[in-house]
Amino acid sequence: MEDKKKLGMILTIVAVLLCGCPGLCALSGGVLFATGRSLGAEVTGNPEAFAIPMICVGLLGILLTIGAGVYWFMQSRKVKEDESLEDIEVPDPIE
Helix, strand or coil: CHHHHHHHHHHHHHHHHHHHHHHHHHHHHHHHHHHCCCCCCCCCCCCHHHHHHHHHHHHHHHHHHHHHHHHHHHHHHHHHHHHHCCCCCCCCCCC
8 A cells, every 4th residue: 555655656747747836837937928028029911720739738737746645635635534444354264
């Protein structure tokens, strides 16, 4: 059971590093583009065409991170419940 708890912790850390941080950056960048603030650069055309997919990708990354965290929480909770149950040895039947 400890393996599932460790797996959940590793998945959460990897998800935060690979999905959560870039997701927050994409989300904030998408919001900046959608509001017309492009960090000093002149934007020609339709900035919403780039901003809306950026916001969606950012939200997806954040949701993946939250999902990995919930998985880790549920696995650690399950391990605690399993530890509270004790094994009972059943004697061999009499023949």
